[in-house]
Amino acid sequence: MTPKIYVxxxxxxxxxxxxxxxxxxxxxxxxxxxxxxxxxxxxxGLFWLEPLVEIETPGGRxxxxxxxxxxxxxxxxxxxxxxxxxxxxxxxxxxxxxxxxQQRLTFARCGITDPLxxxxxxxxxxxxxxxxxxxxxxxxxxxxxxxxxLRGRGGAGFPTGIKWRTVLDAAAEQKYIVCNADEGxxxxxxxxxxxxxxxxxxxxxxxIAGLAVGASRGFIYIRSEYPHAFxxxxxxxxxxxxxxxxxxxxxxxxxxFRLEARLGAGAxxxxxxxxxxxxxxxxxxxxxxKPPLPAIAGLFGRPxxxxxxxxxxxxxxxxxxxxxxxxxxxxxxxxxxxxxxxAGNVKRGGLVETAFGLxxxxxxxxxxxxxxxxxxxxxxxxxxxxxAYFPPALLDTPLDYEAFAARRGMLGHGGVVVFDDxxxxxxxxxxxxxxxxxxxxxxCTPCRIGSTRGVEVIDRIxxxxxxxxNLGLLDDLCQLMLDGSLCALGGLxxxxxxxxxxxxxxxxxxxxxxxxxxx
Amino acid sequence: xESVSPWDPAEAREIVDRLKHLPxxxxxxxxxxxxxxxxxxxxxxxxxxxxxxxxAAEIHGVISFYHDFRRLPPGxxxxxxxxxxxCQAMGARALEAHxxxxxxxxxxxxxxxxxxxxxxxxxLGNCALSPAVMIDGDLHGxxxxxxxxxxxxxxx
Numbered sequence: 001m002t003p004k005i006y007v008x009x010x011x012x013x014x015x016x017x018x019x020x021x022x023x024x025x026x027x028x029x030x031x032x033x034x035x036x037x038x039x040x041x042x043x044x045g046l047f048w049l050e051p052l053v054e055i056e057t058p059g060g061r062x063x064x065x066x067x068x069x070x071x072x073x074x075x076x077x078x079x080x081x082x083x084x085x086x087x088x089x090x091x092x093x094x095x096x097x098x099x100x101x102q103q104r105l106t107f108a109r110c111g112i113t114d115p116l117x118x119x120x121x122x123x124x125x126x127x128x129x130x131x132x133x134x135x136x137x138x139x140x141x142x143x144x145x146x147x148x149x150l151r152g153r154g155g156a157g158f159p160t161g162i163k164w165r166t167v168l169d170a171a172a173e174q175k176y177i178v179c180n181a182d183e184g185x186x187x188x189x190x191x192x193x194x195x196x197x198x199x200x201x202x203x204x205x206x207x208i209a210g211l212a213v214g215a216s217r218g219f220i221y222i223r224s225e226y227p228h229a230f231x232x233x234x235x236x237x238x239x240x241x242x243x244x245x246x247x248x249x250x251x252x253x254x255x256x257f258r259l260e261a262r263l264g265a266g267a268x269x270x271x272x273x274x275x276x277x278x279x280x281x282x283x284x285x286x287x288x289x290k291p292p293l294p295a296i297a298g299l300f301g302r303p304x305x306x307x308x309x310x311x312x313x314x315x316x317x318x319x320x321x322x323x324x325x326x327x328x329x330x331x332x333x334x335x336x337x338x339x340x341x342x343a344g345n346v347k348r349g350g351l352v353e354t355a356f357g358l359x360x361x362x363x364x365x366x367x368x369x370x371x372x373x374x375x376x377x378x379x380x381x382x383x384x385x386x387x388a389y390f391p392p393a394l395l396d397t398p399l400d401y402e403a404f405a406a407r408r409g410m411l412g413h414g415g416v417v418v419f420d421d422x423x424x425x426x427x428x429x430x431x432x433x434x435x436x437x438x439x440x441x442x443x444c445t446p447c448r449i450g451s452t453r454g455v456e457v458i459d460r461i462x463x464x465x466x467x468x469x470n471l472g473l474l475d476d477l478c479q480l481m482l483d484g485s486l487c488a489l490g491g492l493x494x495x496x497x498x499x500x501x502x503x504x505x506x507x508x509x510x511x512x513x514x515x516x517x518x519x
Numbered sequence: 520x521e522s523v524s525p526w527d528p529a530e531a532r533e534i535v536d537r538l539k540h541l542p543x544x545x546x547x548x549x550x551x552x553x554x555x556x557x558x559x560x561x562x563x564x565x566x567x568x569x570x571x572x573x574x575a576a577e578i579h580g581v582i583s584f585y586h587d588f589r590r591l592p593p594g595x596x597x598x599x600x601x602x603x604x605x606c607q608a609m610g611a612r613a614l615e616a617h618x619x620x621x622x623x624x625x626x627x628x629x630x631x632x633x634x635x636x637x638x639x640x641x642x643l644g645n646c647a648l649s650p651a652v653m654i655d656g657d658l659h660g661x662x663x664x665x666x667x668x669x670x671x672x673x674x675x
């Protein structure tokens with residue numbers, strides 16, 4: 001058997017040299033006359049080990065990493081094609097503790113298969129959820145999703161099955177499935193990894209959603225910051241069409257589902273579902289007041305399911321293994337698994353798919369291994385730029401939607417950004433307001449004007465100008481934005497600001513910078 | 520930027536005509552124009568408005584809403600520097616200062632020799648390997664000032 005070598009083609013792996021490593025392996029194999037097959041897989045999500053090279057051996061896959069192109073000759077010398085010893089050898093991939101401790105349901109295939117191989121997909125339980133769905137009445141598919149307890153993984157956590165039922169019950173000639181792949185939250189990359197590492201599972205989930213609610217057309221809106229994912233996903237759609245999974249008759253069932261990928265244009269607000277729909281329709285991405293819900297009047301005014309990438313990609317395993325299988329993971333009202341993303345100043349950054357219930361501190365210590373800088377953790381922002389900053393005292397918060405909400409935080413899309421003790425929370429609070437000002441769609445005044453005033457007020461606090469008065473004003477402004485904004489951007493920007501004020505008041509009470517004090 | 524063409528209204532009309540049948544065609548057309556010419560020329564607004572039966576104001580509103588669409592030709596290489604939180608946690612603010620000093624431009628500006636355009640970006644999805652930078656669509660991770668200098672000195 002020709003040895004099989006896996007080198008990821010995920011954008012993050014490429015960002016640290018996976019392309020050069022693949023080229024070096026091909027060149028070295030040629031030079032030595034060693035026969036081997038190079039497979040470009042997705043990433044396992046162990047990013048501190050990227051580029052992570054794997055070799056298929058009779059005893060399973062063996063990992064080496066992080067590999068630089070310059071290491072390749074010595075790897076051949078050490079006999080890595082047979083799993084030989086080398087200082088970069090990590091042992092059997094599945095035994096790496098970071099991976100072994102995970103419960104990978106949605107990301108079961110990511111990093112293992114060639115993302116664009118239909119053979120690989122079918123050979124690793126692909127299309128089984130679709131097969132089940134094709135044998136079920138639409139209402140039964142919807143009930144299965146409701147029973148699974150799946151909640152929207154984009155951030156809001158709304159029960160996916162309930163949304164589907166609303167669309168199923170809405171009578172219309174044309175309905176739509178829209179996949180929200182506008183993953184704009186800093187600290188998140190699960191959607192990107194999945195689109196690049198296992199695109200067919202998302203296509204399968206979208207087809208099942210279409211069958212469930214009676215929608216024959218789907219759109220996926222991918223942010224333009226992800227050109228690599230957009231290209232990979234476009235190829236996957238073409239392959240699925242050619243194989244008869246997409247088009248006039250899904251897998252020969254006589255039921256149609258067509259799918260089209262659209263590119264965003266660099267607007268964070270388009271991750272909000274109604275802005276996304278406006279953008280898909282060709283307009284400015286300004287939010288629409290709700291009601292009507294998109295489930296009743298969504299894309300082009302028709303009933304529309306808008307779901308996140310991870311929500312839709314979790315559908316096939318639920319149909320395949322059953323609602324109870326999925327529901328048995330997790331706790332309370334947070335069922336199943338969530339792919340957490342460890343990012344920022346962390347030693348072992350990556351994707352950790354696990355059942356709800358671990359604490360934030362366990363995630364950072366056990367998986368993340370502490371900070372990359374080696375300094376103490378001072379703040380953790382969970383849930384993207386609109387998520388609260390938690391101090392070390394709150395690291396005992398369990399990772400579930402309700403526990404975070406109870407501490408005025410949010411789990412959001414599962415992004416966890418770690419900061420060491422060099423962070424200045426007054427500056428982070430200022431950035432939260434600045435970001436909101438840059439990205440506000442302009443539809444409502446609290447967000448459009450409030451964010452700009454927020455930057456100004458925080459600047460005055462930092463400069464030491466009438467601090468007491470300005471802190472009161474900032475609190476008042478935050479309350480107004482919370483209560484008066486139309487959507488989550490203006491409505492949640494106060495969370496990082498207020499949490500910074502609450503947990504790190506000392507950062508707002510520093511001596512004024514000399515330049516400003518002299519003014 | 521990989522080989523872009525100088526502005527040509529006839530070519531622009533061809534691109535618009537090829538895509539105008541799409542539902543919600545505005546963004547796909549604007550992306551296609553920018554891919555082809557490197558930016559969206561002032562004249563493109565009128566062409567789009569006519570083809571899509573929309574007002575010039577509506578088209579202008581769309582072009583100006585989205586951060587991606589440039590109204591002026593960019594430099595030969597486009598550098599997008601991530602300014603978001605995960606990159607901040609790993610020194611993106613210092614990198615930002617270095618990049619602006621090194622290139623001698625601020626965000627949204629092009630160097631005098633037209634070699635580089637610098638643009639801010641809020642998350643490239645490389646948050647476990649921050650700070651992140653994208654150059655002509657290629658993602659780079661763990662970028663410190665020295666690595667940044669090596670990247671911009673390397674031939675495209």
